[in-house]
Amino acid sequence: MTLAVGVDIGGTKIATGLVSEDGKILDSVSEPTPDDATKIPAVVADLVERLVGDEQAAGIGIGAAGFVGEDRSTVRFAPNIDWREEPLGERVRALVDLPVVVENDANAAAWGEFRFGAGEDTDDLLLVTIGTGIGGGIVHRGRLFRGGFGVAAEIGHMRVVPDGILCGCGQHGCWEQYASGSALVRNARERVANEDEGSEAIAALGDGDLSKITGPAITKLAQQGDALAIELLAELGRWMGEGIAVLSAILDPSVIAIGGGVGAAGDLLMTPVVEAFEAHLPARAHRPEAALRLAALGNEAGIIGAADLARVEPNHG
Incomplete structure (x- = not known):
């Protein structure tokens, strides 16, 4: 061995x-x-x-x-x-x-996912990892695609909103500013700071300190049925699905594996991801569709x- x-x-x-x-x-x-x-x-x-x-x-x-x-x-x-x-x-x-x-x-x-996880049955895989930001990796025809200079698949910096939120890369409107764990937490804190209707349960997570409101805690509230937490996860899923549809149109992978901490949210996140993906995939009725799967190997x-x-x-x- x-x-x-x-x-x-x-x-x-x-x-x-x-x-x-x-x-x-x-x-x-x-x-x-x-x-x-x-x-x-x-x-x-x-x-x-x-x-x-x-x-x-x-x-x-x-x-x-x-x-x-x-x-x-x-x-x-x-x-x-x-x-x-x-x-x-x-x-x-x-x-x-x-x-x-x-x-x-x-x-x-x-x-790793291609060889031993969610992509074991394909030669073309796109991995989208959702965490603090968004990472990505592409396997094309059984080989890791690195690009001309070794830095391909920086998919989190695909620009989705002209003149949007400032990203750490220096550009405005990058995908990871809308479809990441950081975006989920930012939106939740804004809803609490604005004292939006239904934000009481999320506010209680911080107990007066917005920095204590975290993604896993929001996910747990959603699983317990909190309406605003469910809405925030659905918004995150919509952004994810729309971006994945664009990437699918460009790369045409047969499998898209979604990794990072998102797996804990289950269908509360994946259902809106799939719905947005299907709604925004160009010419969907006339093309084979990638299979969307949760990544299998975790951390x-x-x-x-x-x-x-x-x-x-x-x-x-």
Whole structure:
């Protein structure tokens, strides 16, 4: 059995897993992400050595949020870590005698879902991850699509509202400003601040502090039948479905997997997503439709996908 190590570098935690060739995490270990970004390669190397021990591993796959260069080693830019043209793969490879592949975290998750999750039965998959923002990954004809410069599938920055809400990328009206967990929370806080009718239950979540109103808490209220929470989730789902319809018209995937924390909302979110998708898909009556599915691997998709990429697409550079 060929083993590989998957690494998921987040803003607060570095999670690693020893992954079998059938996509199972056999062992895992994690550490907090150091504030000093120059220490991250050493932390990754230590975690890998603790995981591998006396085992034989084919390589290390690292998923990182940000723009990863076409060399699959350099992080050109990361939004939550102080990396600019960071030779991450080279630095880790210098500490651990194994091939290292660096991939965008959403790309790694898309590959994991394609190989072992929601896309196991297709050669064309679009993964849409809904969290603080929106991430995406594209598998086309059985290969991960990285684009001409390695930074494809930044779908959260598709512009959907001209002169809309300012996004962290510097543009206005990006999709993730309307169809993300952050958008859900922002809208809920605005409804409370305006003392809108029916906002009492959501207001109680904060107990006078709007910062305490969170996405999971809103979802729980919706599941308990709160009308405004249900309305807010439906609005989020509408934005998601409309954007997914546009992406489907461009990419024509056979499966669209939706990941992130949205799975907890179930049909309260997925029903309006599907309704909006069907309403806005161009020429719907004259084309095959993508299957919309919840992602299957949860938070482990990035680790599983990164490890598999290290195994099937090794980078020996």
